[in-house]
Amino acid sequence: MAVDLHSHSTASDGSEKPAALIGQAIEIGLTALALTDHDTQDGVSDAMVAAQSTDLELIPGTELSLEYDAGGMHLVVLWLEPGPGPLQNRLAELRLGRDQRNEAMAQRLSELGMPLTAQEILEEGGSGSIGRPHIAAIMMRKGYVESIEEAFELWLTSGKPAYIGRPRLSPEEAIQLARSSGGVPILAHPHTLGINRAHEMADLLNRLIPAGLIGLEAFCAGYRRHEREGYADLARRFGLVPAGGSDFHGTYKPGLSLGIGYGDLVVPDSLVDELRSHAGDA
Ligand code: AMP
Ligand code: ZN
Ligand code: FE
Ligand code: FE
DSSP, X not given: OEEEOXXXXXXXXXXXXXXXXXXXXXXXXXXXXXXXXXXXXXTHHHHHHHHTTSSOEEEEEEEEEEOOSSSOEEEEEESOOSSSSHHHHHHHHHHHHHHHHHHHHHHHHHHTTOOOOHHHHHHHHTTSOOOHHHHHHHHHHTTSOSSHHHHIIIIISTTSTTOOOOOOBOHHHHHHHHHHTTOEEEEOOGGGGOOOXXXXXXXXXXXXXXXXXXEEEEEETTOOHXXXXXXXHHXXXXXXXXXXXXXXXXXXXXXXXXXXBTTTOOEETHHHHHHHTTTTOO
């Protein structure tokens, strides 16, 4: 049986509503789905309602972007209960930082000859956590780029002309906040860290494990089998639980499906009990 421990809905930069994700998860036979919208848990209540009286376990979560110079470091936090809490309370601040960054990027893009307003970004993003994929979608619609991927490659990633950073938590702080909130912190899609050497990865894990890291994503869409096995082995060698999921975003990541990723992803359901055993360890 399979699960999916990383997904995005309209509450952040996914195109599908939380209830639609639940419907898809049931249709493809998943036994558990984690909703991990960026910096928000606004989708969780609708997802809970949709999953009620079904056999699907809905795992409430979020995904955080962390301070890390070398590359993109993301932390998926599972079993984070919506409501007040140390990490939960910080999410609102992080969303404010996003909104200010988005406004600055609208201005920058306009200066670069691609007129785009903060209001348009708000309309594209809807009520949730708004980010660069929404900006990319507007750029595509206006004909500035051919695809969302091209918008990132030419303009929106770190180092490109329209990139503007936003406030992030340090890895240690985020992991500690997650644990003190009863959540289960997992280092997401480790390839985006930009680490190629085994000793650098070991140094990083030796830094994050004392802070309370529990899991490492190994089952990611786009990984080849040997990469999934390699990261799962790495996790086990460091006493971490391998995790993973599709990182589904609907139309914002074309070609990527819930559960199965690009078609060959299977996240074993046995990992859920193992990960869950660390939930609530505040
Ligand atoms: P933000 O949270 O606004 O900084 O944007 C991060 C989002 O952009 C994440 O959902 C990523 O999946 C997405 N993203 C980052 N780099 C790329 C890329 N090269 N192509 C497509 N999406 C990307
Ligand atoms: Zn996203
Ligand atoms: Fe991510
Ligand atoms: Fe994600």
